[in-house]
Amino acid sequence: MKVAKFGGSSVASATQFRKVAHIINSDVERRIIVVSAPGKRFKDDIKITDILIQLAQAVMAGKTCDEIVQAVVKRYAEIAKELELPADEFLAELKNDLHWKMNEYRDNPSRLLDAIKASGEDHNARLMALYLQEIGLEASYVSPREAGIVVTDEPGNAQILPESYEKLYHLRNRHGVLVIPGFFGYSPEGNIVTFPRGGSDITGSIVAAGVKADVYENFTDVDSIYCVNPSIVENPRQLREITYREMRELSYSGFSVFHDEALEPVYKAGIPVCVKNTNNPAAPGTWIVAKRNHLDEPIAGIASDTGFCSINISKYLMNREIGFGRKLLQILEDEGISYEHAPSGIDNMSVILRANQLKEGKEQRILARIQAELKVDEVHIEHGLALIMVVGEGMERAVGMAAKATTALAQANINLEMINQGSSEVSMMFGVKEEAVVDAVRALYQAYFQEAVVGNEV
Amino acid sequence: MKVAKFGGSSVASATQFRKVAHIINSDVERRIIVVSAPGKRFKDDIKITDILIQLAQAVMAGKTCDEIVQAVVKRYAEIAKELELPADEFLAELKNDLHWKMNEYRDNPSRLLDAIKASGEDHNARLMALYLQEIGLEASYVSPREAGIVVTDEPGNAQILPESYEKLYHLRNRHGVLVIPGFFGYSPEGNIVTFPRGGSDITGSIVAAGVKADVYENFTDVDSIYCVNPSIVENPRQLREITYREMRELSYSGFSVFHDEALEPVYKAGIPVCVKNTNNPAAPGTWIVAKRNHLDEPIAGIASDTGFCSINISKYLMNREIGFGRKLLQILEDEGISYEHAPSGIDNMSVILRANQLKEGKEQRILARIQAELKVDEVHIEHGLALIMVVGEGMERAVGMAAKATTALAQANINLEMINQGSSEVSMMFGVKEEAVVDAVRALYQAYFQEAVVGNEV
Known part of the structure; x- marks a missing residue:
């Protein structure tokens, strides 16, 4: 049934x-x-x-x-x-x-x-x-x-x-x-x-x-889920098939077709989902499944969302302090803040989060707490960040996925604020300034979905 | 004096x-x-x-x-x-x-x-x-x-x-x-x-x-600090000048010239360091300074180190759990583990750490605690990782730094386990399998230091 x-x-x-x-x-x-x-x-x-x-x-x-x-x-x-x-x-x-x-x-x-x-x-x-x-x-x-x-x-x-x-x-x-x-x-x-x-x-x-x-x-x-937001790229490729994991990563970051919470019950029960168009029910629609039958395309889609900010912290010899990262995340937790990603270097740590969580003096309070409790050398906040997710089950096995993306962005003269690759098997995350996000998504679409069509790249 | x-x-x-x-x-x-x-x-x-x-x-x-x-x-x-x-x-x-x-x-x-x-x-x-x-x-x-x-x-x-x-x-x-x-x-x-x-x-x-x-x-x-480990690349370029920050990032990840702790007092006092050769004191040596006079080279050096492992965790809807990351880092802190980097995606989080910290049953205990206390869908550990740091003060302002690296690695057919770019202004971190690290460092050296010399790339 x-x-x-x-x-x-x-x-x-x-x-x-x-x-x-x-x-x-x-x-x-x-x-x-x-x-x-x-x-x-x-x-x-x-x-x-x-x-x-x-x-x-x-x-x-x-x-x-x-x-x-x-x-x-x-x-x-x-x-x-x-x-x-x-x-x-x-x-x-x-x-x-x-x-x-x-x-x-x-x-x-x-x-x-x-x-x-x-x-x-x-x-x-x-x-x-x-x-x-x-x-x-x-x-x-x-x-x-x-x-x-x-x-x-x-x-x-x-x-x-x-x-x-x-x-x-x-x-x-x-x-x-x-x-x-x-x-x-x-x-x-x-x-x-x-x-x-x-x-x-x-x-x-x-x-x-x-x-x-x-x-x-x-x-x-709509006839199907598109591999990229149609308001950014005209007539983008339609997806025949996508996995729950891919859909979740995409819907999280700007794909409005499905709210991520909605997929959980069918995901857990292993029931395939078919997204179809009431106005054109003959179209095959997009299947959301546990495992794709066609893995020839390593990338399923590109999603983007704006309204992020980054709290950037530096402290000399930070990496020798056991517990530094935990204490920073504890401050955010105390303040009821959820974060997207917390990349760290040797003497640096950043936290990327949705800026709308920082209303009513919370920004000042959090910065002051970080300064006072963690005794950092410097802390500042950068607003106006966009996150772009390149999502695909085939990504992990394909050499050069990151090169394709970073090359496309460099050719479009877009500066990368952040790359997060490797924590998820099915996605790479890029941070760019909000004003660059449309160009960035178009450049990535071109690299992953159009060059392949005309046969320029494998 | x-x-x-x-x-x-x-x-x-x-x-x-x-x-x-x-x-x-x-x-x-x-x-x-x-x-x-x-x-x-x-x-x-x-x-x-x-x-x-x-x-x-x-x-x-x-x-x-x-x-x-x-x-x-x-x-x-x-x-x-x-x-x-x-x-x-x-x-x-x-x-x-x-x-x-x-x-x-x-x-x-x-x-x-x-x-x-x-x-x-x-x-x-x-x-x-x-x-x-x-x-x-x-x-x-x-x-x-x-x-x-x-x-x-x-x-x-x-x-x-x-x-x-x-x-x-x-x-x-x-x-x-x-x-x-x-x-x-x-x-x-x-x-x-x-x-x-x-x-x-x-x-x-x-x-x-x-x-x-x-x-x-x-x-x-030695006459100078080299931009890369001379046991990996023959006759590598000598550095005339490097900043404290660059030196710290490099010395942390495999550059044995200076232990990072040694730089702290002169860094804080703003005293320039000159590394010279007792056997050839006429050679100019390498200056370690607060600010480079020559920023024409955005990249100062490439360092690498082996012996890392990655704890990889996935849990559906992880990102909606405020406090998940903090609790994970708390477990590591309880066990006295320091970590290098903890990248996270929507439903995934990884922690990269030095594997020599996981002796005597600690690995099993940590995995069991993560499973029991965080109720994750999956947790596993990946051994045999190498980290490569590409370090340079000019990196932040130069478009295409990441593209150059990822393209060089892709051309050398090296799969990237991890990229961390953006948390530090002066470095990018790449994770590869240990067996690929020598090839990876050579490919990066070639891309950043040799192509520039022969004028192929800017």
Whole structure:
């Protein structure tokens, strides 16, 4: 059996609902469907989730909310109307649900936000089930509670609890197509709790792992995953196949297709993922697998992300101080800072981290602590760094991978702030100034994906 | 004024004593002389220090020692005889000194070893002073106690105490040439304590800093420091000038000219060092300075060392665990392990360290602790790694430094286990398998030093 998850743009309108129904109808193995809330229909459209966040904020601020509730209801009503669904009962239930939550959680902002946001997916799943029934399919809405998605009780940051998987397995015994809303679960205390970023992908992945699906299909709005960000390189190569490890490295550093957390359940269960396009389901899509069948290309992709900074420390004879690195990382841990990489030389150590963690005086405090507690000769912070990851399972065995990258960057006259190669078997990390990142990624794409095509290099 | 230190081979025989005297005579600024114990006169010769270590071991083992004492006395007697010095008193004093120490420290092996070893330098300084007087120079032996070299009381690992510098400054007021033995000082408790590796270099550097010398001359048996190990590359380029930072990075990783600890006092005092050849004092030697006058060569040298290993750890979603790196380094610190570099990726972390630290079950214990305490997916250790450092002050400003290195290595078909670039402004670190290190260093030398000469590359 297959679990198919449909993202926001795939379920944004009646037209999209029809496409989804067609996809479900065309393969009897597609037995469990996970849906997002209606997403954008056009560039400047507003997602239902964003309207629901506005609603929750208005409640917290004690403002009038009727118009916002109306806007939500209207969006679903339009879809229902165009699909010619008898939806009065559904819309009344939607309105009741929102009002009940607005009242129940009025004095508990984080619970309110989670409960209201979850309504977006929840009602889209209900509407999808209605529509599938209407066109003659045996289909039913299954709430996360009924499905068995039990999560930790931390608002906005639900983590799946292990007992969920056994419960989910019983869904295999149910008949017909099951439609489950993405993005949230229920805590043992009975609260609605949403997943972090990439929420519906997480639900789909958990459900696929729970029911031991043969495939987890992730329907989105592109034909495949690209080997590089299409906003940096025009018409980049499409990937037929990529490993979990490659995907995780890429998604971590700027590939927005998949949030890395979403892959964990299917990765652990060994279930292959197929990323497909709702608008072009005939395209083969991209497979995410444990082991690639085609390793002729050592490099799978190039990802990049900006907004990093580097704390650079020097101290004469640093390397003779046992515990220096540990003490430095302890200071960061005390301050709740996570870091990407901490390269060290003989008398130097740097820590690369996301700069948005250094707000509200934290930068000054950390620098002062390093100076005072580690008695360093010098410490300074360099902002505006970008990290580029070149990712591929074949990298470890191929001589010259680093030479190809560094040569391409040198030819593009890009100064390398940092190279980290060797800690991961499947990636190399390069640090450049933010203003150089686009040129750098293009130069690397050229070197790895275009020269090979025209046969200039092996 | 200049402080001149003469290494073991520079003071190994009467012929060498004459060369030293000539060097001292040729420059009135050479007012303070630091001498090692007599070193090797030919390839298979035994250094006095090694005979003295045998002596201490014989005492500890309760064996008869007369022959070893005789061997020591004979060596000095030969030098004195060839120099036609009236040395009976000197030789009697040497014998008395050894016997007194053998008796005094019989039940205290570490004190015995330090006291006996120190005799080598101490009596060579006395003999040198005698000889200089004999040839008509105003010269005197100054013991480290009289000079003011006050050190910590840890046998074999003396660290200079700050009050020494003020005491040493008074040496400026003394007339004539002062001859000070290298390698040891006196603790506040009155014990003879030797410095760690590179001991006489440390004394010379401390004395130069204390008297605020204009130059610290380090006389050895090569015309200059080479940019690469001459046992790997034949006739390598000689360095005219190198910075303290460059020297420290190079000496750390396989350059045996200077032990890194020896540079610290002159580095802090900003005193330039000139490395010169006792056997060819007319050669200009190599200057070690704070700032190079000639920065046309971005790379100063290439150093390499073997005997490293890498602990490689992978854990899915490692990077989301705040504190992971700190906990790993804490385990190493608990086990008394110092590490060279700890590169990390998203789900991976490696620690590069000297393998000789992992004896007697430590390897198994550390791997077991990492597995149990950090709950990693995988941990394994890779032995037989070599590290190569490419060092140069100009590196940071030059685009393409990494490309040149990685291309040269790829062309030599050498697989890179690791690259660490960016943490130090003056070096790049490469990890290769030990069996590839000679080829790798030659390829890098060719790329940085030979192609430039023939004008192929800038």
